[in-house]
Amino acid sequence: MSTPPATSEALSRRELDCELVDRLIGLIPATSGRTSTVYAPMTAEPLAVMPTSGLDDVEDAFAEARAAQSEWAALRPRARAAVLSDFHDLVLDEQQTLLDFIQCETGKARKHAFDEVLDTALVANYYARRGPGFLAPQRRTGAIPVLTQTRVLHQPKGVVGIISPWNYPLSMGVTDGLAAIMAGNAIVQKPDSQTPLTALLAVDLLHRAGMPRGLWQIVSGSGSVIGGAVIDHADFLCFTGSTATGKLVAQQAAARLVGCTLELGGKNAMLVLADADIDKAAEAAVRGCFSSAGQLCVSIERLYLDEAIREEFLSAFLARVEALRLGPSFDWNTDMGSLINAGQLATVREHVEDALGKGAVLLAGGRQRPDLGPYFYEPTVLAETPHEALCFTEETFGPVVSIFGFTSEDDAIANANDGRYGLNASVWSTDITRARSVAARIKAGTVNINEVYAAAWASVDAPMGGMRDSGLNRRHGVEGLLKYTEPQTVAVQRLHGITAPAFLDDERFAMVATAGLRMLKLIGWS
Template sequence: MTTALDDARTHAARVVTPELVARLTRGVPGSGRTACHSPLTGERLAELPETTVPEVAGAFDRARAAQQSWAALPVRRRAAVLLRFHDLMLRRQDEILDLIQLETGKARLHAHEEVQAVAMAARHYGRKAPAYLRPRRHTGSIPVLTRVRQLRHPRGVVGQIAPWNYPLELSAGDALPALVAGNALVMKPDTETALTALWARRLLIEAGLPEDVWQVVIGAGPVVGPAVVAHADYLSFTGSTATGRAVAQGAAARLVGASLELGGKNAMLVLDDADLDRAAAGAVRACFSSAGQLCISVERLYVHQSVADVFLERFTARTRALRLGGGLDWGADMGSLASQAQLDTVLRHIKDAVANGATVLAGGHPRPDLGPYFHEPTVLDGVTPGMAVCEQETFGPVVSVYRFRDEDEAVERANATPYGLNSSVWSRSAPRARRIAARLRTGTVNINEGYAAAYGSVQAPMGGMGDSGLGRRHGAEGIHKYTEPQTIAHQRVLPLAPSFGMDDRQYARFISGSLRLMKTLRLR
């Protein structure tokens, strides 16, 4: 009789062949060797090149040399690569779904969320990049006499440090706008999920991206990460707030820009007029997708006291019914945590909460019978300030429930965190929900959805406030951050100085009168 571990080993051997690893790592610098592992078994998945600090510098040199000819292409030519990538990925999605599951342990549906997100980003920037990047005219200091044109130039070589939890979306999804803007890219993926990022790179090359334009370097974060920071013309980072601060300091020291998406302690508000069945189903998705290892997932549930008992009965019933599994197929509702470190955090937070008076309403136990890092989705009641799970990011399948009396209390308690990434409001009244949403101090707010509505709306910006980061991905901000704006002003006929025999006083009067006239004419 085969076990879940036996099945996972069989899948790994079938998918991650020596031929696949050789193809994906071709051109990746690395005089050393390292390895990635599958959380489904805890065992080695593949051996990979390990990049040294001098080799990181070499990758930047190659990227810098390739960037000039890439940037010289018309933007529509670059955008066409993204659209071809979109089609190739959807056509061959089973390949990448297998890799994502083997490298992260997540359920197949949650792996497909990454495919959805990257496809939407590829389509959006493939269609909209020419408009986002086109030269624009502005009103000059003196209308008609001053003609102003704004250009957008690529920054050069973008350094990207990508995390392990969404290895396709947070590698390729962030790479696409940087590349279509005319930049080259040197990416450091997390070693444990490097195969997914390498697959995306190889597919983009197949779609027409010149090979040297996207470089990948692999190695330990404290070694390779600072080397990326030391050479990049701009930095894109997704990860912990502590590491994000270090990246920001390194960028500031070199006077280069940085975009940081960091941690979150996201709240969901269930109002007294919410559809409780929809809210309970939505809370399950919001809390336990990818085993809660998602920066924008919900870790705090605030429920109006008048509906709390009914809501919790429905929510905990749905939570207990979730099917855990690690197979590379459809059907499991939740997969594994990614590592022993993530499991240790989950166990520590639950143990601390229970020891200090919290109650486990559902779950609460690891599931080693399924794999080394599986843990039941867990709902905690009676959590109070001072408990680790109340204030620290768990990044696992654990949610705490709190009751509130009125809207003001709910908003105040939801905002009582240094984080400000995502939040969720559930109500049958759209005006009421929008009013509350505008009071929440988070970069995105979802109404009657947990996180997917805002994140999937790729024309709109997504990012965090406070300790949740700097900058935005998606929309105009998501591509403009990878460019340097340049203003070219052409002064005609008259200089911006005394002329035609005017002395300084006469010129000052002339300009003052002109300014009054422009205000009257409502010129901007």
């Protein structure tokens, strides 16, 4: 792995606009008097001192959000869509500031921070254009032809609680919320304590785009305290994080009969079939395994190669891995940045050392890089990883991938389905019909053919989410919007009620109704 040459932009730490940071911090309701410090992963130096919200602050945030939500929900959907459309423009206009904030808080390479800008703008534009149509009253078949007119309305849930992760503080911190406010809801969000500034900056841009003050509240504090309080007050929950924590969130929400959407862990597999384009697959595998230093829920952690092309693929893949440029840089000259903190570094080291101790073979990487920064770790490739190794069964969430071979398609699919997760998968073949058949047999919420994750993720008109222990519910598409609404059926009955007319007794009415049902089936009425 190489280190990029020093340039005027290649700084280990970038000074953020102090006046802007202070203004953003002022958006947080916090009267507890306690504070916490946000540190820059690239250097472990402090970025900002954040006030901590207390339980009363969370309650006040929900009260203010509810007051704002009633007026917001009364607006026509196209008026709400206009805010999202203007926000799209601001995200693109202010992308350099957004990129600096994302990099400072996460330590990721700039091109991976830019993925968040792209995703956020894409989702904002999608719901701005399509949201009003999704929310329009829908005519449904009535009980009696002509006499019953039935429509379904989509009423907002109220105040949505969002608990967002540190790895994608803009994309995961904002895009679910865009669907929620498009649907007429308000939001109280608890961003991860390591990445609050990016979420605050996004809310500030939404204010500039015309979103009313108070509609989107940010509270600050530990997940066990403040996160729990958010769940206790929300009308719907959106959580992105670990499977273990997601199960606790689901239990707490269920106790209140509150719905939730959960995007949780993954142990995602990439299958390279014998007829795959090897160069394209190897190039994509590098992105799939090491984007954001592997700290991505849909990243590839298991690589299954047909034995017929295994050596050819490994040669192409390892050459690209060795050429990756690591470093603490705010320019575009690095390919991979830092892990988020000491805890994540410890997990990666433990998984690699455990695998090697149990017989895995190191093909690339496997070293911490303190010369670059406190939490840098080389992109690591393992082979012959035993099934009892931690990195086989558990999500590493770091720059580590294990290589396995297969000799039959059935074995490859069984291997991809091994374990408890089912978030994302990737299939590579020049025979698209064959690849589609394989994809349909993989138990994952998204499967990319001849891509690793971006094709499915960026198809924002289609649902995104996990199966099995990888989560519940979906983001993106119509599903990602209507989950934030309560469907309400409004039926208008004309001329005569659904009961026996005065000139028929109940027995004769039953006979007439039976004949009517047979006729409705005959003419295809449903």
